[in-house]
Amino acid sequence: MHIRKMYPLWLLLPVLLIYGSLYIFPTLSGFYYSVTDWNIYKESIQFVGIQQYKDLFAAGDLMNAMKHTVIYAVIVTIMQNGLGLGLALVLTSRIAGRNWFRTIFFLPCVLSTLIIGYVFSAIYQPEGILNEFLRFLGLDFMTTDWLGNADVALYSISAANIWQYSGFTMAIYIAGILMIPKELTEASIIDGSSYFKRVRHVIFPLLAPSFTINVILSLIGSLKVFDTVFALTSGGPGDATEVVNTYIFDQFSDGMYAYGTAANVCLFIVIAVISFAALSVLRKREVQL
Template sequence: MMSAAITTRPPTAPVPHAPAAGGTRRRSRLRQRLELAFLLTPALVLFIGFVLIPIGVAGYYSLYSWNGFGPLTDFVGLDNYVAAFSGDVFQGAIGHNLIIATLSIVVQLPLSIGLALLLNRKLRGRTFLRMVVFAPYVLSEAVTAVIWLLMLQPGGFIDEILRGVGLGGFVQLWLADQSLVLYTLFVVITWKYIGFGVILLLAGLQGVPPELREAAALDGASAWQTTRHVVLPLLGPTIRIWVFLSVIGSLQLFDLVWIMTLGGPANASTTMATYLVDHGFKRYEFGFGSAVAVILFIICFLFALVYQRFALRRDTQGALTGVR
């Protein structure tokens, strides 16, 4: 989905073939269909086998109370869904996902734009700085999580740095304080993913024609006015895509949380995905876990549909919709 979403509009609609004699046209159409069938089948088989069928199967399992062994016999209807939604822990998990999603838009977006604008300017060591900003994104989630888990222990690297610069009073129990842990995780998430936003926006900035800035400058626009009224509007498509990816990522947040806190302490950092693994796999409740998975899927899917329909409509016209 990502590659399809990032690819902006296709250049132009394909030029229709010049009309030819009837027989040739029919033959070429047949050939076209064969080509399509030949090229699409492998991808389609994989997609159906590893995406569509598992989704359907999860929906089927979710109607049973099933511990993963033996045939499904205990049909419970929608009980699993009711149980999930009425549980405090899952409600909390949805809340945590929403907090992370909101924070990423409110905090990460301005930060990414600021850094991208900065790194787009001609300054010494620009390539190096871009690399530094992007480096955390290249690390695997597991590595990131373990590094930060160790650094955030009481008396660990972070605490020592704070004490070293005279900010010892700010030292907290980063991962043990139930009211703080989610925000600690958010900082780590930001550290990890800010590079991706910056790179995306830098690419977007390449698409802003220098002539427009020059024209704005000639008209006496200040640097801020140029940025605000010329550059930012032209970054719109990139920003909208970033928001889309970021929200979906926030809703599916798992690896970092799982390794750093397991959703704890006392469920203070549980997300929908950690709840799913905790209850589905660790407790051998595959029916219930499937229900949670279906809920997570529906939430993401609905968001994707609504967002595509209203926010991304113009940006992806032609790429995701029919050429008009």
């Protein structure tokens, strides 16, 4: 009997070892190295307490990168979920070729971010497709260097990320819509509800679990953004698109390992606090089917 009880634990052991060695141990090591003076210029590592954190907040560069990261996360989370929900509603209706459209809209999220970066770099060039299209429409006053203009560069990067991952958000919403019992929507039709009232009072409340998943995933993903920004601007022009992970990358590139690790710990704490707060709020409005 004792062996039978231990059997599931033995099956879990390899997974726990892998998880511990690849996630738990590096995470704890990161907290340790953030309170040292570890860098490429020193032969030995010394404990310095919270000095790295004091230097981070005194310099102000991290807070500037954090501001850009939060702005980026808010834009991407709102727009990605709005667009994904809109696509899901359209592609669960009786539209012809809806399965083909689902595939087309989902395809970008399986592409390499580096490829997406090259494509949008060409689109955003001063003589690129976007500006040529605006000139064709007679909107020359709207043309700009979309990645070289500090006022719009962060929004341009956000648009690229929204385009890439809205299809993934759409797929989760489609799954949620297909799980809604047909009896509920049919009853609202019999009661004479318009389509918009049906979406507002029947479909959207029952989509709360899918909404929670999508918001949390897009929020965490956008707060951790690195590859999209690095592929398009590397944090430029100047520091107009510098986000926390590109800032951390720069610190590690300069050999300031403890400093970069301290910045990474700050990002970890911010993501954890925001995610748990958002999760607790969103869970309250979920409707159990």
